[in-house]
Amino acid sequence: MDALSYLFASWLQPELLALTAVGTAAGIYIGAIPGLSVTMAVSILISFTFGWEVNHALALMNGIFMGGVYGGSRTAILLNIPGAPAAIATALDGYPMAKKGEAGNAIGLSTVMSFFGGFVGIFVLAVAAPVVSEFAILFQPRDYMLLAVMGILLVGSLSGESLAKGIFAGALGMLLGTVGLDPMTAEQRFTFGSVELMNGISPVALMIGLFGVSEALLQLHNLHLAAVKQKVDKIIPSFSDLKKYLPLSLQTSAIGVVIGALPGTGGDIAALMAYDHAKRVTKDPEVPFGQGAKEGLVGPESANNAAVGGAYIPMLTLGIPGDAVTAVIIGALFIHGLNPGPLLLIEKPDMFWFTVGNLTLANIFLLVFGLTGIKIFTKIIECPKGVLFPLILLLSVVGAYSINNSLSDVWWMLGFGVLGYFMKLYGYQVGPVVLGIILSRLMDDNWRRAIISEQESLPAFFYGMITSPLSAVLFLAIVLILLSQTPVWKAIKMHASPRLGRG
Amino acid sequence: METHTNRRPGEIVFNAALFGFSLFMFWQAYQISGFSALSSAGAFPMAMSAIMIIASAVVLVRSLRLASPGEGWSGFRREVLPPAVVVFCLFILAYSITLKSLGFLLASFLFLLVSIWYLERGRLGRTLLLAIVSIVGVYVIFRLVFQVVLPEGIIPERAILAAIGDFFAGSK
Numbered sequence: 089m090d091a092l093s094y095l096f097a098s099w100l101q102p103e104l105l106a107l108t109a110v111g112t113a114a115g116i117y118i119g120a121i122p123g124l125s126v127t128m129a130v131s132i133l134i135s136f137t138f139g140w141e142v143n144h145a146l147a148l149m150n151g152i153f154m155g156g157v158y159g160g161s162r163t164a165i166l167l168n169i170p171g172a173p174a175a176i177a178t179a180l181d182g183y184p185m186a187k188k189g190e191a192g193n194a195i196g197l198s199t200v201m202s203f204f205g206g207f208v209g210i211f212v213l214a215v216a217a218p219v220v221s222e223f224a225i226l227f228q229p230r231d232y233m234l235l236a237v238m239g240i241l242l243v244g245s246l247s248g249e250s251l252a253k254g255i256f257a258g259a260l261g262m263l264l265g266t267v268g269l270d271p272m273t274a275e276q277r278f279t280f281g282s283v284e285l286m287n288g289i290s291p292v293a294l295m296i297g298l299f300g301v302s303e304a305l306l307q308l309h310n311l312h313l314a315a316v317k318q319k320v321d322k323i324i325p326s327f328s329d330l331k332k333y334l335p336l337s338l339q340t341s342a343i344g345v346v347i348g349a350l351p352g353t354g355g356d357i358a359a360l361m362a363y364d365h366a367k368r369v370t371k372d373p374e375v376p377f378g379q380g381a382k383e384g385l386v387g388p389e390s391a392n393n394a395a396v397g398g399a400y401i402p403m404l405t406l407g408i409p410g411d412a413v414t415a416v417i418i419g420a421l422f423i424h425g426l427n428p429g430p431l432l433l434i435e436k437p438d439m440f441w442f443t444v445g446n447l448t449l450a451n452i453f454l455l456v457f458g459l460t461g462i463k464i465f466t467k468i469i470e471c472p473k474g475v476l477f478p479l480i481l482l483l484s485v486v487g488a489y490s491i492n493n494s495l496s497d498v499w500w501m502l503g504f505g506v507l508g509y510f511m512k513l514y515g516y517q518v519g520p521v522v523l524g525i526i527l528s529r530l531m532d533d534n535w536r537r538a539i540i541s542e543q544e545s546l547p548a549f550f551y552g553m554i555t556s557p558l559s560a561v562l563f564l565a566i567v568l569i570l571l572s573q574t575p576v577w578k579a580i581k582m583h584a585s586p587r588l589g590r591g
Numbered sequence: 592m593e594t595h596t597n598r599r600p601g602e603i604v605f606n607a608a609l610f611g612f613s614l615f616m617f618w619q620a621y622q623i624s625g626f627s628a629l630s631s632a633g634a635f636p637m638a639m640s641a642i643m644i645i646a647s648a649v650v651l652v653r654s655l656r657l658a659s660p661g662e663g664w665s666g667f668r669r670e671v672l673p674p675a676v677v678v679f680c681l682f683i684l685a686y687s688i689t690l691k692s693l694g695f696l697l698a699s700f701l702f703l704l705v706s707i708w709y710l711e712r713g714r715l716g717r718t719l720l721l722a723i724v725s726i727v728g729v730y731v732i733f734r735l736v737f738q739v740v741l742p743e744g745i746i747p748e749r750a751i752l753a754a755i756g757d758f759f760a761g762s763k
Contacts (some may be wrong), residue, residue, distance in 0.1 A: 107692075117603075259640070259642040260643060268633060272632065272704065275633075278636070301683075308673070308676050308710075309673060309676070485686065486739060490733075495691055511603055514606070535630075535634075536630040
């Protein structure tokens with residue numbers, strides 16, 4: 089009965105209800121505007137929610153996350169410009185549908201399928217997280233370390249140009265996370281004699297810089313791209329369409345949850361895999377894929393929203409973020425004094441069930457806002473970038489300043505903004521840097537605990553790793569991720585599946 | 592997964608800088624506690640910086656193998672640092688420097704005014720209106736609703752707000 093009351097806490101308290109609604113609506117518009125990402129929005133936002141109660145902060149962030157993942161599909165359909173990476177696959181068939189005058193139908197179908205996928209993801213979160221959490225209590229420090237390595241490698245390998253760049257970015261984040269006083273021995277690490285650096289680098293300033301400032305600078309390259317306007321009507325999808333595509337939506341939602349739950353992967357990868365799945369299982373589409381097939385819309389849209397629930401599973405049960413947004417949210421939870429990990433569900437069940445209920449509420453708001461307000465939406469996405477980017481910069485500066493009421497955080501943010509700009513330009517991902525700084529403490533602490541328990545013996549550490557079933561599985565997964573990036577593996581894959589190779 | 596066959600302008604310099612930075616950080620990590628123990632305070636930073644050295648060396652070698660962009664400084668300016676980015680960065684720099692002395696309201700207003708005017712190349716009247724509306728919106732949401740403390744500078748905001756408060760309190 090207790091759990092049930094937490095589940096509906098945000099439904100019954102007007103403040104939380106309003107924050108969830110505002111968050112979801114804002115998420116839809118932020119996700120839809122190319123250049124504004126959900127990660128950027130949430131990272132700027134967390135500095136403003138420091139002083140709030142944790143549930144209020146979570147309500148806003150959950151809403152933005154849920155709405156933002158969906159929002160990208162709208163501009164993908166209307167402008168052929170995915171508002172977010174998770175909507176890249178949506179553009180493949182969504183835009184051809186819009187060109188044929190079926191923009192309304194495409195938006196309606198993508199909204200309902202996003203809602204359905206989102207619900208599947210939340211359901212799995214509610215059912216699986218307690219199980220994973222119980223299982224995670226068995227984890228040794230070594231397993232946590234391996235999980236963290238796996239997360240960084242997955243982000244680096246799946247979403248970047250090259251594994252080496254991904255690994256570099258992850259290690260850089262880990263290194264930045266060690267700046268300050270060592271929590272175990274109080275020794276100074278990379279402080280260069282500066283008192284300010286003894287407190288470490290603020291992860292929030294780093295996030296705002298890497299996600300917000302760098303993206304705004306990068307978008308200045310395409311400042312004056314003219315928007316294409318589409319005719320939008322008949323938003324509500326037909327019952328026959330829903331009935332027809334529900335089985336596919338269920339399959340791709342399952343893909344979304346699993347991919348989302350893997351540490352380090354997110355809705356973008358889930359959507360691309362779901363698109364590929366839809367292509368493989370649809371024998372006779374009414375319209376060929378790439379030319380406006382509804383299946384090409386249903387697959388990615390169900391999967392990317394299902395990945396939201398999936399991404400919360402490792403975050404809440406293992407303390408390892410499922411994707412970049414949950415990396416930012418986990419940072420917020422730490423700031424609010426919470427310690428995500430296997431004990432969270434035992435010590436703070438209220439927070440877990442609140443999150444489940446709140447995500448469900450945000451998902452319902454997504455359906456309501458997604459099917460309404462299209463006319464206002466088309467006006468808002470026409471907002472000139474020349475107005476938008478100075479405002480983003482202004483909010484970034486305010487956000488960074490408000491962390492400690494200090495200008496040094498603003499300088500850090502700007503520094504990381506410039507670094508992120510160059511990193512993105514030269515094909516480095518910034519996600520692993522953020523994931524690295526968040527996971528640094530977890531990895532450092534667990535490495536030291538693991539090696540101390542083995543009396544500082546490296547052979548004993550490796551022996552333990554291959555003889556413990558759990559460690560062995562995680563180690564094998566890491567080896568497979570590394571192997572999957574070698575030319576030999578790629579050649580085998582291309583040979584085995586020429587269809588995938590054609591993409 | 593390399594997706595481009597041509598080097599981007601400045602790519603070698605950037606990758607070489609990251610390699611140099613990694614070496615420097617390894618040296619700094621070594622200074623923490625050397626090779627004293629695997630569980631020492633410096634062991635993890637040394638491992639991470641060593642990984643950075645290897646990864647950045649691989650990236651550097653790969654970028655050296657790619658075909659040269661062959662456009663020199665002009666290509667770098669066009670593709671990496673176009674005027675809009677450079678000028679906007681200068682505006683941000685000026686904004687950050689003046690934030691404390693001028694205060695949030697004035698510095699932000701000037702930043703918005705100048706940067707919107709530059710990026711939009713629009714009429715000054717429209718830009719002025721946009722800057723005022725934006726700054727009022729941001730101030731009301733963050734300073735008054737979220738109670739975010741922002742640098743006051745030369746405009747006595749608190750005195751003005753107190754005077755407004757007193758005026759309304761007095762009229763009741």
